[in-house]
Amino acid sequence: MSRQHAALAPLEAFDDEAAARIETLFTDIDDTLSDEGRITSRAFDAMWRAHDAGVRVVAVTGRPAGWCDHLARMWPVAAVVGENGALCYAMIDGAIQRLYAERPADAAERLAAIERDVLAEVRGCKVAADQPFRLYDLAIDFCEEVPRIDDAGVRRIVEVFERHGATAKVSSIHVNGWFGQFDKLSMCRRAMQELFDVALDARCVYIGDSPNDEPMFAAFEHSVGVANVRDLADYFQTLPRYITRGRSGGGFAELVDHLLSARR
Structure with missing residues (x-):
């Protein structure tokens, strides 16, 4: 069921x-946990408080596989779903468990063609700095390490991906595109069933901030957006x-406060 902004x-x-x-508790990372690219002490403390209270925390992000391996090892999370649902990494009994979505054999070649067209057709954007750590998708930076390009430019990036037959999703910092039938929701469902039954x-809640969170917002009975x-x-x-009233990490901490106070 669609829910309108108003x-x-x-x-x-x-x-x-x-x-x-x-x-x-499923949570996006960029601009949901982070504020201007950094995880605040308040947000990280809230994640630990949720973990210590017995709430299973699952990070769900468009960030690359290389980051997700680190986060699954170092953060107080049960699992990390990365590259918009292409993969899931979870530290279980001292070892990383990995799940991957299927993709076409020629995906890398087709994404390279998209990269060439995007950079030729949309001024001001660039390939995201975290691209070397990705396995499945192409991330185009429109404001993380470049001056923010306008909405028309962002839409043009999406159009180039779609012209090539790729799925494209807009986050708060990147346009991510890929080939394959997966998204954040499909991998969350699979990972939770296979890894945790x-x-x-x-009994689940999702918190996020951007259009690539839409499948989660639509599917979850309890979905939350930071301001x-x-x-x-x-x-x-x-x-x-x-x-939430608060933006980004402050909004995430607000949700954790709400969940834990309800248990008292």
Whole structure:
């Protein structure tokens, strides 16, 4: 069921009885946990508090496989879903478990053609600095390490991906594109079932900020946007059920506070 922007409810509308039942917290990273590219002490402390309270924390991101391996080892998370659902890494019993989506054999060659066309047709963007650590997708930076390009430029990047038959999703910093039938939601479902025997149901909540979170917002009974979700509202068809007062990491900490206070 699609939820319209005007219908976003304040986080306080997430009633205590439902919040107290949450066992798994799925969270985006960039501009949901991070503020201007860094994880604040408040957000990281909130992640640890959720972990220590017995809430399973799962990071769900467009960031590359190389980052995800590190995060799965070093952060207080049960798993990391990366490259917009291409893979999942989880540290279980002292060893990394890895799941991967399927992709066409010629995906790398086709993405190289897209890269050439994007850079030729859209001024001001560049291939993302984290591209060398990616396995499945192509990330085009439109504001992380370049001056922000306008909305028309971002839409043009998406159009180039789609012209080549790729899936393209806009995050708060990149346009990510890939070949293959996967997204954040499909890998979360698979990983939770295969690794933890957990269904995505009313005991789960998702928090995010950008259009690549839409499949999660649409599927989760309990979905939350940090306040900056409004910044990209024009790119959404489906928005989260609730919205925090705080932006980015402050909004994430606000959700954790709400979940843990409901348990008392």
